[in-house]
Amino acid sequence: MQANKLMKNPSYFTLALISSILIYSCNQQSTSSSVDNPNLASISSNATSGYQIDTDLGEKIDPNETASTKAIEADFIQTLKDHTKNPPTQRPVHAKHHGVVKAIFKIDNHLIDDKYKVGIFAENNKEYKSWIRFSNGNPPGAASDTSPDVRGMAIKLMNVSGKKLLDSEANEQTQDFLMMNNSTFFIKSLDLYVTFTDAVKDGLSGLAKFALFHPGTTYNIYKIFTKQVANPLTTDFFSTTPYKLGSTAIKFRAKPCQEESQSRPANAGPNYLREAMVKTLNQKDACYNFMVQFRKGSLNDMPVEDSTKEWDESASPYIKVATITIPKQTFDTPEQQKFAENLSFTPWHALPVHKPLGFTNRVRRVVYETISIFRHTQNNAPRREPSDFNINNR
Numbered sequence: 001m002q003a004n005k006l007m008k009n010p011s012y013f014t015l016a017l018i019s020s021i022l023i024y025s026c027n028q029q030s031t032s033s034s035v036d037n038p039n040l041a042s043i044s045s046n047a048t049s050g051y052q053i054d055t056d057l058g059e060k061i062d063p064n065e066t067a068s069t070k071a072i073e074a075d076f077i078q079t080l081k082d083h084t085k086n087p088p089t090q091r092p093v094h095a096k097h098h099g100v101v102k103a104i105f106k107i108d109n110h111l112i113d114d115k116y117k118v119g120i121f122a123e124n125n126k127e128y129k130s131w132i133r134f135s136n137g138n139p140p141g142a143a144s145d146t147s148p149d150v151r152g153m154a155i156k157l158m159n160v161s162g163k164k165l166l167d168s169e170a171n172e173q174t175q176d177f178l179m180m181n182n183s184t185f186f187i188k189s190l191d192l193y194v195t196f197t198d199a200v201k202d203g204l205s206g207l208a209k210f211a212l213f214h215p216g217t218t219y220n221i222y223k224i225f226t227k228q229v230a231n232p233l234t235t236d237f238f239s240t241t242p243y244k245l246g247s248t249a250i251k252f253r254a255k256p257c258q259e260e261s262q263s264r265p266a267n268a269g270p271n272y273l274r275e276a277m278v279k280t281l282n283q284k285d286a287c288y289n290f291m292v293q294f295r296k297g298s299l300n301d302m303p304v305e306d307s308t309k310e311w312d313e314s315a316s317p318y319i320k321v322a323t324i325t326i327p328k329q330t331f332d333t334p335e336q337q338k339f340a341e342n343l344s345f346t347p348w349h350a351l352p353v354h355k356p357l358g359f360t361n362r363v364r365r366v367v368y369e370t371i372s373i374f375r376h377t378q379n380n381a382p383r384r385e386p387s388d389f390n391i392n393n394r
């Protein structure tokens, strides 16, 4: 029904197309050649090797997974190459940050069963020093916060002991949680993701064709990109994709303690989201409840591979497992901006008990690492995980 509405209303249709263009920078070039940098050549060579699929939790490998992941990875690299003409090389998506802020992530595990008190949730009241980066989802160049966009919140807990999932960063002491300001992702399957990126490469005509044949996906994009945001510090953020919590699957969310405001200020300027954060954190602390939603019932109702499907909150409500406090602070300094630029977040900076699940996350396992290596190499920047709030020794 929503898709019909989209197709009947040309302004919806146009906006969805514009939104689509804004997510991925259009490029007309071939994706067949992977990556010139020898450091990168092998990352996607076998996208599904090196880790176990959790079939018991509903994971299922796509027959074309390695090739499709390679094609998506090449697209992102091409986007970056296109932008390298203007250094520094920024992230190909989520390029603009509103700020990276210091936070305390304090565990509150009393509402979950003992068998789920694992990983970072093992010890009640434990406090993790964390960095949080708030971003717009668009590629470099789409400067204004008033453009249609998705918003990101990336949390990095520090001093988390134990081997991590990425072979190349197994000994790092960080655990990341990446979220966006919508409870579902917009692409249902890996095939569709590749069809979509191919459409983006074909420019407007490709996108028009995509919208015609995939109105549901186009509507998902439109819905996410046109959400109004007043201030990242009062915005609800969601993992959209599932993760392990010990023996089961969960989704997670950062819900602001203060009631969410969804209206953009009338006189919003191009950087109004950073300005709103500065204003708040000059005056007071900000706070979120970090919550998990357990997967229950059938895989049809709560799938692991399809992140476009909402897990019904009435069947499984979100449960609080931590409090995130962002203390009053000054964060918008040039040094801290540079620090934010050189950070790398990935869902795979994770303990095995918090392993990302589903095809979207499996693609991200390859792509985030490739992109991070590429942009740090281009920028001649150190690529290492932080261990404290000191940004001067980086």
Ligand code: HEM
Residues within 6 Å of the ligand: 072, 076, 090, 091, 092, 093, 094, 133, 134, 135, 151, 152, 153, 154, 178, 179, 180, 185, 238, 239, 240, 241, 343, 344, 345, 360, 361, 363, 364, 367, 368, 371, 372, 375
């Ligand atoms: C297959 C699907 C996806 C792909 C290919 C993808 C790709 C990327 C890439 C390449 C980056 C830049 C990484 C870097 O340069 O270090 C990025 C950043 C980011 N992505 Fe995704 N992404 C996907 C899905 C998602 C989903 C489902 C979410 C959240 C629900 C998400 C949230 C973010 C956030 C918050 C950042 C910014 C991280 C930071 O602050 O550095 N992405 N994504």
